[in-house]
Amino acid sequence: MNKFEFAVADSIQTALEELNEHPAAAKVHAGGVDLVGELKHYTAQPDIVVDISEIPDLKWIADDAEGTTIGASVKLIDVIRHEAVSKKHAALQEAASVVGSPQIRNMGTIGGNLCQRPRCWYYRDEAYHCLKKGGDECFSVAGRNRNHCILGGGPCYIVHPSDCAPALIALNASVALQSVKGKRELPLEDFFILPESDATRENVLQPGEILTYIHIPAHAGKSAYIKFREKEGFDWALSACAAALEFSGKTCRSARVVLGGVAPIPWRVRSVESYLQGKEITEETARRAGEMAVEDAMPLAENANKVLLTKAIVKQALLKLNA
Amino acid sequence: MPDKKGNHSEIPDGVSRRSFLKGMGTGAAILPALGKTVEAADLENRFGPEPAPITLTINEKIYHLQVEPRETLIEVLRNRLNITGTKVVCDNGSCGACTVYLDGAPVYGCMMLAVKAQNKQITTIEGISQNGKLHPVQEAFIEADALQCGFCTPGFVMSMAKVFEENPKASLIEVKQGLAGHICRCGAYAQIFKAAENVSKRNGG
Ligand code: FES
Ligand code: FES
Numbered sequence: 001m002n003k004f005e006f007a008v009a010d011s012i013q014t015a016l017e018e019l020n021e022h023p024a025a026a027k028v029h030a031g032g033v034d035l036v037g038e039l040k041h042y043t044a045q046p047d048i049v050v051d052i053s054e055i056p057d058l059k060w061i062a063d064d065a066e067g068t069t070i071g072a073s074v075k076l077i078d079v080i081r082h083e084a085v086s087k088k089h090a091a092l093q094e095a096a097s098v099v100g101s102p103q104i105r106n107m108g109t110i111g112g113n114l115c116q117r118p119r120c121w122y123y124r125d126e127a128y129h130c131l132k133k134g135g136d137e138c139f140s141v142a143g144r145n146r147n148h149c150i151l152g153g154g155p156c157y158i159v160h161p162s163d164c165a166p167a168l169i170a171l172n173a174s175v176a177l178q179s180v181k182g183k184r185e186l187p188l189e190d191f192f193i194l195p196e197s198d199a200t201r202e203n204v205l206q207p208g209e210i211l212t213y214i215h216i217p218a219h220a221g222k223s224a225y226i227k228f229r230e231k232e233g234f235d236w237a238l239s240a241c242a243a244a245l246e247f248s249g250k251t252c253r254s255a256r257v258v259l260g261g262v263a264p265i266p267w268r269v270r271s272v273e274s275y276l277q278g279k280e281i282t283e284e285t286a287r288r289a290g291e292m293a294v295e296d297a298m299p300l301a302e303n304a305n306k307v308l309l310t311k312a313i314v315k316q317a318l319l320k321l322n323a
Numbered sequence: 324m325p326d327k328k329g330n331h332s333e334i335p336d337g338v339s340r341r342s343f344l345k346g347m348g349t350g351a352a353i354l355p356a357l358g359k360t361v362e363a364a365d366l367e368n369r370f371g372p373e374p375a376p377i378t379l380t381i382n383e384k385i386y387h388l389q390v391e392p393r394e395t396l397i398e399v400l401r402n403r404l405n406i407t408g409t410k411v412v413c414d415n416g417s418c419g420a421c422t423v424y425l426d427g428a429p430v431y432g433c434m435m436l437a438v439k440a441q442n443k444q445i446t447t448i449e450g451i452s453q454n455g456k457l458h459p460v461q462e463a464f465i466e467a468d469a470l471q472c473g474f475c476t477p478g479f480v481m482s483m484a485k486v487f488e489e490n491p492k493a494s495l496i497e498v499k500q501g502l503a504g505h506i507c508r509c510g511a512y513a514q515i516f517k518a519a520e521n522v523s524k525r526n527g528g
Binding site: 001002003004005006007008009010029032033036037039040047049051053077100101102103104106107233234 | 368369370371372373391392393395414415416417419422425428429430431434435436438439482485499500501502503504505
């Protein structure tokens with residue numbers, strides 16, 4: 001790890017000013033789990049680390065008739081244990097519960113979970129100067145790629161590592177981003193970007209900008225998150241599915257279905273969403289939805305198994321909501 | 324001291340979304356993290372890059388020392404303070420060997436900067452025995468021979484002790500969930516679960 005200065009911000013304003021002074025050389029520390037890993041592997045080499053985990057304004061969960069708002073520095077364990085989350089937003093609760101291990105959920109924050117960098121072994125390995133680090137090759141193309149993407153890939157083939165992101169997108173969440181210049185709010189779905197627009201980052205955050213709040217609008221639906229991990233107790237997703245459905249009686253009125261672990265961004269499958277509208281969720285519709293979800297899949301040499309997995313996981317998520 | 328179960332910062336309910344988003348009326352409504360000993364305003368808020376003074380509370384003792392911000396909690400415990408019960412194996416947040424409690428919650432000491440462990444109660448494996456008497460989970464490990472090389476053991480003990488603190492009659496499934504962040508390379512899992520079963524039984528589970 002290189003040397004750096006560490007600044008503990010006591011307000012959003014202090015953090016933003018601090019970041020603004022060193023836009024290119026600063027990194028944000030929330031729970032620190034991902035950042036410390038990055039520092040150890042020199043994928044992050046900041047001169048200054050700005051800690052936002054003590055900022056009181058970012059450590060709230062507020063819930064009212066309009067929805068639920070979560071500060072970026074709220075720890076995952078506190079998201080999991082919050083009544084509004086478990087009662088109203090099952091997909092988020094289920095997703096946060098399968099992030100990492102208990103230790104990671106005690107340390108990691110919801111904002112950090114959305115902003116964490118990918119797990120690609122070439123990216124994480126100092127020896128490879130890959131596209132994501134500003135190099136000119138994605139080593140997964142000709143290399144080992146069983147954990148890489150089957151959808152949305154090129155020129156870099158990472159998968160987005162977040163569990164909470166697909167769940168929150170299924171729940172139609174939006175995020176607030178702040179910098180000294182002001183605040184912008186956008187659907188979480190638009191926060192993430194594909195490598196084809198910029199392989200060096202996974203989202204639209206600008207230098208000096210931080211994700212401050214996540215807002216989930218009130219809804220009348222049911223939601224679920226199903227994740228498949230190679231190591232069941234503690235792993236990133238090989239494939240995951242978040243689904244949020246609204247019903248009238250037994251008929252699905254509207255659906256949002258988002259895949260995790262299979263694309264460089266949380267992958268919304270609109271074809272499945274429109275297919276489910278007006279249907280009852282039966283074995284057969286759920287199976288068909290699973291097939292549709294991977295219709296555009298282009299697996300790499302080693303990850304065709306993700307296609308089968310994803311079919312099964314989409315089906316499982318939908319049937320869970322019907323039960 | 325951290326409380327028995329909670330040990331996480333309190334988040335006030337019922338704060339309206341609008342006042343929340345505007346960041347108004349903050350101060351008074353915010354509860355400090357449990358076990359916090361220093362007011363936020365007193366925080367020395369800039370450290371390093373050269374060694375800077377920090378204060379850590381470890382097993383109820385206060386230590387004043389100089390560290391660089393890039394030093395992790397486990398490095399400081401082992402290399403600067405010679406508190407070596409807690410081990411390092413992967414140094415990468417995957418194996419659980421370095422598990423300590425921060426305000427009562429298990430965390431990975433290798434993935435936490437020491438500067439971030441200030442104003443918190445740190446508990447290491449040395450801190451869970453009481454008056455020279457081993458913790459019941461430690462006793463159960465010895466009895467079930469739940470180790471070979473022993474490198475993973477302090478970490479496993481910390482997480483298992485936490486599971487039984489939260490539910491004295493914890494089931495095997497709860498134990499497995501609580502231990503999910505640990506790896507035993509010697510593969511002593513069967514004996515580790517046997518130890519857990521014995522603790523649970525003794526507690527009437
Ligand atoms: S040494 Fe920290 S998790 Fe392995
Ligand atoms: S006893 Fe050797 S790693 Fe667990």
